Amino acid sequence: MDSEDYHFKFRIVILGEKSVGKSTFLDVLAITFGKIIEQEASDELNLKTVGYMDDDTLYKIAYWEIPGKHRSPDTFFRFCLGATAAIYMFDVSKRQTFEKIEHWITENEKTEIPVKVLIGNKIDLYASNKGGVSKSEAIGMARKYGMEYFEVCSIGDTSIAPVFDYLFSTIIGQIPNPPTPLSLMGKGILIGKRLLNSSKYQLALCDIASLYE
Numbered sequence: 001m002d003s004e005d006y007h008f009k010f011r012i013v014i015l016g017e018k019s020v021g022k023s024t025f026l027d028v029l030a031i032t033f034g035k036i037i038e039q040e041a042s043d044e045l046n047l048k049t050v051g052y053m054d055d056d057t058l059y060k061i062a063y064w065e066i067p068g069k070h071r072s073p074d075t076f077f078r079f080c081l082g083a084t085a086a087i088y089m090f091d092v093s094k095r096q097t098f099e100k101i102e103h104w105i106t107e108n109e110k111t112e113i114p115v116k117v118l119i120g121n122k123i124d125l126y127a128s129n130k131g132g133v134s135k136s137e138a139i140g141m142a143r144k145y146g147m148e149y150f151e152v153c154s155i156g157d158t159s160i161a162p163v164f165d166y167l168f169s170t171i172i173g174q175i176p177n178p179p180t181p182l183s184l185m186g187k188g189i190l191i192g193k194r195l196l197n198s199s200k201y202q203l204a205l206c207d208i209a210s211l212y213e
C-alpha cells in the first residue's frame, strides 16, 4: 500500500502507567477494527498503523502507545503533539494507577489534543480488589477534564467496541464536508491521495472556489 493511499489519516496516543494493559488493549483494537499495515515497538514507543474502511472511505489510523516505564517529558510531548485523540488508561484494580493518570492528563494539556477518553481497564479484577477504583470516582475524574469514561476488560471481552465507536465517530464528526485542508488544521487529520485525486473531491473544491469569485 502506497503510504499516502488513504482518504484520511489521524493518530491516537495511548498513555498510562506501566502494566495497566495498554498494549493488550491496542492489540485487540488493532486486529478487531481494521487491518494492521505497519507495526514497530521500541522501549519508547509501541506503534501500530491500521487501515480501516468505513462507508467506502479508507482511514489510516496510527496508534502510538507510550510505555509507562519510559515516560520522559521530552519524548512524551514529541509523541503527543499533533495527535487527534488521546486514550488515558488506568487499572481499576490499582488505585495508584488512577491517581497517577491525572499527572499524565495535566502534563499533556498543553498539546491540546482535541478528543480524549479515560479508560478503566481490568474490570474483571475490580470485584476482587478492595482498594479498586469505583465507576463514580472515575466518571468524576473524566468530567473534570471533559472526557468520556469507559470501563473495559482487554482480555477476551467485547467491551472494547464502544470505545472504538466513540473515538471513531467523534473524530470523523470533526471532518467538514467538503474537507478542505484549512478546515482540518489543528485537528490532526490529514487528507491522503485517495481523496485528493478523486474527481468528486476536485469538483467540491471547485464549487467552494467559485463562491469566492
Ligand SMILES: Nc1nc2c(ncn2[C@@H]2O[C@H](COP(=O)(O)OP(=O)(O)OP(=O)(O)O)[C@@H](O)[C@H]2O)c(=O)[nH]1
Pocket (backbone or CB within 6 Å): 016, 017, 018, 019, 020, 021, 022, 023, 024, 025, 066, 067, 068, 069, 121, 122, 123, 124, 125, 152, 153, 154, 155
Ligand atoms: N485480568 C486482566 N489482565 C489484563 C487486562 N489487560 C491486560 N492485562 C494483563 O496486564 C499485564 C500488563 O499488560 P500490558 O498490556 O503489557 O500493559 P502496558 O500498559 O502495555 O504496560 P507498559 O507497556 O509496560 O507500560 C499483562 O499480563 C496483560 O495480560 C485485563 O483487562 N484484565
Ligand SMILES: [Mg+2]
Pocket (backbone or CB within 6 Å): 022, 023, 024, 046, 065, 067, 068
Ligand atoms: Mg505496553
